[in-house]
Amino acid sequence: MLNAYEHPDADALVGDVERVVAPILELLDRGRREGADLVYVNDNYGDWNSSSEELAERALAGARPDLVEPVLPPDGSSFVIKARHSIFYGTPLEYLLTQKRIDHLVLVGQVTEQCILYSALDAYIRQLRVTVPRDGVAHIDEHLADAALDMMERNMDAQVATCAECDLGRAGGPP
Numbered sequence: 487m488l489n490a491y492e493h494p495d496a497d498a499l500v501g502d503v504e505r506v507v508a509p510i511l512e513l514l515d516r517g518r519r520e521g522a523d524l525v526y527v528n529d530n531y532g533d534w535n536s537s538s539e540e541l542a543e544r545a546l547a548g549a550r551p552d553l554v555e556p557v558l559p560p561d562g563s564s565f566v567i568k569a570r571h572s573i574f575y576g577t578p579l580e581y582l583l584t585q586k587r588i589d590h591l592v593l594v595g596q597v598t599e600q601c602i603l604y605s606a607l608d609a610y611i612r613q614l615r616v617t618v619p620r621d622g623v624a625h626i627d628e629h630l631a632d633a634a635l636d637m638m639e640r641n642m643d644a645q646v647a648t649c650a651e652c653d654l655g656r657a658g659g660p661p
Contacts, residue, residue, distance in 0.1 A: 537567075
């Protein structure tokens with residue numbers, strides 16, 4: 487969600503990001519109240535010297551800071567920088583999840599038919615439970631996003647729900 491919205495697909499994406507910011511914010515607030523482990527993962531956009539703070543600064547200086555500011559990671563949050571579509575590809579996320587005994591992921595953010603889909607598949611391969619709230623993921627192409635949600639539900643046993651319906655508990659982890 488730390489996106490400057492200055493790329494070729496930005497116009498198509500922005501309209502749907504506007505739709506999902508409020509439900510994501512409500513889910514994040516509920517997660518904090520319920521003590522859920524919140525892990526932020528974001529593209530580095532090819533900048534291998536970037537930090538979470540620098541990514542946030544660039545996004546806030548971009549075309550739509552109003553879409554970034556509400557979902558900024560709080561100081562001290564677990565933050566993983568990724569290079570490509572999947573949250574697992576080339577990142578320490580799997581190790582972090584193991585250390586925290588997390589076996590259930592609720593995937594929110596952008597882009598449904600790209601990063602969310604590939605991350606859900608990689609989570610499924612790792613035998614993690616996945617929930618994807620349809621009102622918590624933004625798309626570029628609605629048709630492809632609908633197909634991606636169907637694939638996640640049918641082929642990856644993901645629960646597709648709404649942010650309000652998401653179970654933030656985790657089986658097998660500490661209470």
